[in-house]
Amino acid sequence: MKPNSNLYLYYGPMFSGKSKKLIEVYNSLKLEKIIFKPKIDTRSKNFVISREGGKIEAISIQKIEDIYSYLENIDIKDIFFDEMFMLEGNINNVVDDLLLKNYRIHIASLDKNYLGNEFIEIKKLIKKTPEYNKHKLFGRCHICNMPSNWTVRLVDGYLDSDKSPEIIVDDDNKKVIYETRCDNHKFTEKILEQEKIYKDSEAIYN
Ligand SMILES: [Zn+2]
Numbered sequence: 001m002k003p004n005s006n007l008y009l010y011y012g013p014m015f016s017g018k019s020k021k022l023i024e025v026y027n028s029l030k031l032e033k034i035i036f037k038p039k040i041d042t043r044s045k046n047f048v049i050s051r052e053g054g055k056i057e058a059i060s061i062q063k064i065e066d067i068y069s070y071l072e073n074i075d076i077k078d079i080f081f082d083e084m085f086m087l088e089g090n091i092n093n094v095v096d097d098l099l100l101k102n103y104r105i106h107i108a109s110l111d112k113n114y115l116g117n118e119f120i121e122i123k124k125l126i127k128k129t130p131e132y133n134k135h136k137l138f139g140r141c142h143i144c145n146m147p148s149n150w151t152v153r154l155v156d157g158y159l160d161s162d163k164s165p166e167i168i169v170d171d172d173n174k175k176v177i178y179e180t181r182c183d184n185h186k187f188t189e190k191i192l193e194q195e196k197i198y199k200d201s202e203a204i205y206n
């Protein structure tokens with residue numbers, strides 16, 4: 001499929017402001033619109049929430065094909081998706097179909113998993129989005145604060161192995177956290193700073 005100017009994409013690592021952009025565009029459109037989010041993302045219930053601020057109510061779906069029942073009997077032009085990579089089903093088939101039906105599609109998504117490998121369905125979407133509708137966002141490395149392009153998963157403070165599931169929501173398990181990292185630090189183990197605080201040397205001299 002050739003690039004379609006009705007396709008808008010905001011992609012990059014975690015903590016790069018993708019949902020914030022999506023919410024901005026959503027709120028700026030006065031026309032009636034609809035927004036979906038993956039059911040598996042339990043962090044925010046039925047809301048799309050930006051870590052940088054902003055919150056809108058969304059419809060939770062498991063697979064992308066579920067949207068069709070919500071499109072019946074409503075007259076809308078704009079369809080929004082947050083965290084597209086978490087949706088099951090044939091993402092590209094459905095997006096192509098919606099574009100043929102002349103909807104405008106706005107998508108926020110990670111482009112790479114916690115190992116730095118591309119999500120295939122998202123890669124295809126990037127290809128078919130025109131250059132001027134493609135917004136590659138970056139975060140700030142959690143180690144050095146430089147612009148970051150990668151997302152890593154830490155389990156108990158250590159980089160997760162390649163044997164783990166591709167998608168784990170960080171809310172499921174408090175031991176799991178995500179960070180965004182620059183090129184230099186994407187495979188760097190974090191050194192947990194354990195500060196020992198001595199009270200005015202009392203511990204030594206008393
Ligand atoms: Zn860094």
